[in-house]
Amino acid sequence: MTAPSARALLAAMSPDSQQDFALAFLSILFEGAPFILLGTLISGFIDIYLPAGTMDRFLPRNRNLAVFAAGLLGAVFPVCECAVVPVIRRLVHKGLPVSCALTYMLAAPIVNPITALSTWKAFQGQNAAMMTGSRLLLGYLIAVAVGLIVSRLPLASVLKPRLLETLAEPPANEGHRHQACRHDHGECGGHGHSHDHGGDGRLVAAFRSAMKDFIDVGVYFSIGVSITALFNTGIAPGARWLDGLAGNPAGAPVALMALAFVLSLCSTSDAFIAATLDKFSWGAKLAFLTFGPMMDVKLVFLYQTVMRKRFILLLALGLFLAIGGITVFWQQLVFQAK
Amino acid sequence: MKPETRRILFSLAVLVWSGVLLYFHASGRITKYLAPDFRPIAFAGGLGLAVLGLFNLLTARQSADCGHDHGDDGSSHDHETSDVHPLAALAVMVLPVALSVAWTKDEYSSAALSRKGLYDSPSNAAPFLASAMPPLTREEIEKSHRRTPDGFYEFSLMELFYATGDRELQSAIEGMKVETEGRWIEEKTRNPDGTRKRLYRLFITCCAADSRAIPIVLEFGKTPPAFPENSWVKVAGTMRFPLEDGVLQPLLVVEKALAAEPPFEESFLRN
Numbered sequence: 001m002t003a004p005s006a007r008a009l010l011a012a013m014s015p016d017s018q019q020d021f022a023l024a025f026l027s028i029l030f031e032g033a034p035f036i037l038l039g040t041l042i043s044g045f046i047d048i049y050l051p052a053g054t055m056d057r058f059l060p061r062n063r064n065l066a067v068f069a070a071g072l073l074g075a076v077f078p079v080c081e082c083a084v085v086p087v088i089r090r091l092v093h094k095g096l097p098v099s100c101a102l103t104y105m106l107a108a109p110i111v112n113p114i115t116a117l118s119t120w121k122a123f124q125g126q127n128a129a130m131m132t133g134s135r136l137l138l139g140y141l142i143a144v145a146v147g148l149i150v151s152r153l154p155l156a157s158v159l160k161p162r163l164l165e166t167l168a169e170p171p172a173n174e175g176h177r178h179q180a181c182r183h184d185h186g187e188c189g190g191h192g193h194s195h196d197h198g199g200d201g202r203l204v205a206a207f208r209s210a211m212k213d214f215i216d217v218g219v220y221f222s223i224g225v226s227i228t229a230l231f232n233t234g235i236a237p238g239a240r241w242l243d244g245l246a247g248n249p250a251g252a253p254v255a256l257m258a259l260a261f262v263l264s265l266c267s268t269s270d271a272f273i274a275a276t277l278d279k280f281s282w283g284a285k286l287a288f289l290t291f292g293p294m295m296d297v298k299l300v301f302l303y304q305t306v307m308r309k310r311f312i313l314l315l316a317l318g319l320f321l322a323i324g325g326i327t328v329f330w331q332q333l334v335f336q337a338k
Numbered sequence: 339m340k341p342e343t344r345r346i347l348f349s350l351a352v353l354v355w356s357g358v359l360l361y362f363h364a365s366g367r368i369t370k371y372l373a374p375d376f377r378p379i380a381f382a383g384g385l386g387l388a389v390l391g392l393f394n395l396l397t398a399r400q401s402a403d404c405g406h407d408h409g410d411d412g413s414s415h416d417h418e419t420s421d422v423h424p425l426a427a428l429a430v431m432v433l434p435v436a437l438s439v440a441w442t443k444d445e446y447s448s449a450a451l452s453r454k455g456l457y458d459s460p461s462n463a464a465p466f467l468a469s470a471m472p473p474l475t476r477e478e479i480e481k482s483h484r485r486t487p488d489g490f491y492e493f494s495l496m497e498l499f500y501a502t503g504d505r506e507l508q509s510a511i512e513g514m515k516v517e518t519e520g521r522w523i524e525e526k527t528r529n530p531d532g533t534r535k536r537l538y539r540l541f542i543t544c545c546a547a548d549s550r551a552i553p554i555v556l557e558f559g560k561t562p563p564a565f566p567e568n569s570w571v572k573v574a575g576t577m578r579f580p581l582e583d584g585v586l587q588p589l590l591v592v593e594k595a596l597a598a599e600p601p602f603e604e605s606f607l608r609n
Contacts, residue, residue, distance in 0.1 A: 015445035022438035023446055027371040027545035029435065030362065033355055034383025037390065121376070125543040204402035208345065211394045215348050218355070219422050219430045226434050232547050233446070234453040276547040 012186030017235045020116065024229035028276065032225070032269035036217050037267035040291035042114065043079050044210025047087075048202055061299060067147035071140045080217065080266050081109040081293045085302040092306065098155055103147030104165040109267035109293035110139030114318065117218045119289065122271035131282060131289075135271075138290050142322060148317070158311050159302075219268040222300060224263040243279050252284035253327045257320060260292030267293035283331025291323045339424055345398040347424045351431040352391035357385030358435055369603065370444040370544050414493055445568060446546075448523060450534075455550040456538055490517035490574040495539050498577060499552045502588045504576040508579050516590070518554075519598050522565045525555060528582050535562045537573060537590075540605040549605060554588040563595055567573040572598040 015020065054101035059066045059072060079087055088101040109115065116132055123131045150158055242259075245251040256277065265273060270292050274285045295316050303312045362368045363381045372380055422430070446454065483491040493516045501507040520537035528534075538553035541545070556562070556573060565571050575592040 015441075016449055018437075018441040019443045019445075020450035021448050022440075022442035023371070023444065023450075024547040025434060025438045026358075026362070027547045029438075030368065030371050030380045031357060031376055031545045033359065034379050034386065037383050037386050041386070041390070074498070105501075122381075122544060124373075124375070138592060185454070201402045204397050207390065207393050207397070208402065211345075211348050211390055214352060214390065214429050215431070216422070218351070219427050222431050229547065233450045262601060275544060278548060330509055330569055 005083045013235065017233070018105050020233035021226075021229050021235055023227055024276075025035075028225045028228060028272055029222075031122070032221060032272040033120075033218075035114065035121075035268045035272075036214060036221060036266060038265070039078070039080050039114045040213035040217060041210045043213050044208075045206045046077060046079065048206040049263050056096060059096075063097070063099070063151055064148065066097060066298045067103050068144055070103040070147060071107040072111060073104050074110070074112035077108065078112035078114050078267050079108050079326035080114075080213075080268055080300060081105075083295075084108050085299070085306060089163070089306050092159070097151070098158055099147045099151035102158075103143045105143075106146055106294050107140055107143035110290065111136050111143070115271075115293075118268050119271040122275040126275060127282065130334070131286065134282075134286050134334065135289050137325060138286065138323070138330070139293070140217045142290065142294070142319065142326075143159075145322070146318070158307060160306060160308055163306060171209035218269070220264045221266060221269055224265045224270075224273060226278065230255060233274055235319065244307045246279035246281075248282070249281075249283075250324075250328055252280050253324050253331075256280060256284045256293040257324060260288045261296050263292070264296040264298040265292055278338060281331050283327040286330060287327040290327070291319060294323075295319050342398050344392050347428045348396035349391045349398065351428050352387050353395070354432050356384050356387035356391055358439060359387065367444055370605075373542050373544050374603075376544060411414055428465045434474050446540075446549075448567070451523070451538070451551050453577045454540075454549060454551045456523070456536070460553075479507075479510055479514075481572060482550075486517055486574070488574070490515045492516075495520045495537060495554060496541065496552050496589070498554050498588050501577075502579060502586050511577050512579055514577050515574070516577050517572065518555075518590070519570060519572040519601070521568050522571040523553075523567060528555075528587075533558050533560060533562065539572065542605045546605075554590055557589055558595075559591070562592075565595075565597060570598045570600045572596050 004240040005311075010323070058076065059069050067110060084105050088096075088105045091104075092098055092101045116136060119135055120129075120132045121127045155164060229237065231239045231242060234240070242255060256274075259269070263270075263273070267289075270289060274288050280288075300312060300316075303315075307315075355605065359380055362371065363384060368377050368380060448456070476606050480491065483493060485491055493511075493515060495518050498511070498516065498518060501511050518537070520539045523536045523538060525534040525536045535556040535558070536553050537556055539549045539551040543550045556575075557578075571588060573592050574594045575590045575594070578589045578591060579586050580589055581587075
């Protein structure tokens with residue numbers, strides 16, 4: 001929504017519309033904000049305290065098995081989709097296989113305990129266990145499929161040339177060990193010995209990192225909740241058109257994936273918005289909850305720091321078709337059978 | 339922008355969210371927005387945001403070492419730089435919240451209620467309410483409902499609404515003298531003589547945004563008494579389920595209607 005159209009919408013809102021918007025907006029915000037906080041606190045502390053090299057140790061040596069394992073790393077290192085891109089950029093630079101890094105990047109925002117908890121809470125009374133299980137399973141399978149495909153592609157077709165060049169040279173001080181402190185410091189390329197081992201400085205840095213993540217997510221969440229509240233209460237132009245698509249078995253997942261792309265919500269809080277889309281089928285909501293954390297407006301920009309534009313386009317198209325197709329099938333097979 | 343200024347702006351945005359969450363909780367207004375099991379989570383979230391915001395505000399000028407340097411590749415491995423300009427971030431996070439706090443009346447207008455099923459056919463909503471299914475025999479129904487001194491059985495609005503979609507329950511309740519309470523609102527459909535009103539309550543699953551209206555029709559047979567729109571009213575009369583324009587309606591032929599105090603939990607809540 002552009003600034004002039006937002007102003008026009010504000011000016012056109014009647015007192016009734018304002019009251020409806022406010023109730024819907026605040027209720028979704030109250031519901032989702034604590035889960036964003038939990039996610040960003042964990043991500044902030046991981047950012048500061050967890051050496052990136054730690055993740056390598058969890059992966060098997062076999063290429064395919066490593067991809068399958070990478071899809072589960074989010075359960076141990078829960079990171080939302082905004083935070084995961086800088087992390088995998090760093091991991092790729094440090095030599096983590098690109099297929100594993102991309103699998104982790106796509107799966108971690110969904111296959112992690114915070115997202116599972118928030119999805120389960122948001123869908124209480126609406127078949128929560130089935131929705132949470134379906135979301136985690138589909139997110140994992142899609143991410144692993146992408147990882148397996150990428151493992152068979154030449155890196156030059158996936159990674160940005162600049163990042164590719166850095167892979168040719170071993171990073172300085174990779175995984176070196178200090179005799180004195182007996183732990184691996186492989187998390188930062190070219191790092192010297194300027195680190196300290198804890199204390200107030202790192203705690204302050206961790207809180208700052210958490211606040212930065214909270215603001216990054218909170219901005220998109222605030223915009224997303226505003227748009228959702230406008231649609232939820234029928235104020236937004238096009239709300240009736242969107243409702244009209246709700247009953248269409250193929251149109252509904254397509255509409256909600258497009259909405260997820262535009263809203264750019266965090267995976268820790270998007271379930272609270274999906275749960276309010278009561279005119280849509282579970283399959284369509286599942287498409288919203290799986291596609292959004294893997295591909296949205298903000299991620300397109302973030303992905304460009306790691307991947308080639310052509311690959312991002314193909315990835316977006318592949319995710320759209322695969323998730324759309326599977327959720328239509330899933331709706332028929334599982335949800336309608338309930 | 340200086341890092342200190344950015345930290346202060348971010349802290350303020352976090353503290354505004356915290357303040358709003360804690361204010362709605364402390365004032366008790368949170369009950370209009372969230373189902374009970376989300377209220378302590380929202381309170382904890384408000385406290386957590388207060389800690390995050392205050393900690394960062396009080397240490398905004400302090401230098402902090404993250405324990406590792408950031409290499410030479412010019413990557414985005416930065417713990418503080420946000421995607422969005424700090425002033426824009428502050429505006430986007432604070433403005434909608436501030437406007438919403440100023441605009442909210444803790445309830446929906448009739449237009450939004452229409453969208454949330456106020457005038458929908460009751461049978462469409464039956465699966466949504468399946469978990470609220472009451473006993474099915476007349477004896478069980480009479481045993482499980484308190485009888486008022488003037489002979490009316492006390493029913494929740496949800497039971498009367500749900501009975502429309504259940505033939506067995508409908509037959510058992512048809513013609514019973516019942517008393518119920520809810521919010522008073524205009525009847526816009528099938529009301530040519532102006533003798534009808536509608537009574538509704540909201541059913542909240544998690545939060546007010548996912549709520550659904552649970553309505554029944556009130557038939558007075560004459561001009562209905564005047565109550566303010568959306569005010570709480572207790573009504574008593576005989577329950578009917580007539581087929582009107584091909585749609586079964588839960589309809590209470592009202593014998594008495596009195597203004598009532600709102601119940602502690604104004605909405606029906608999941609379990």
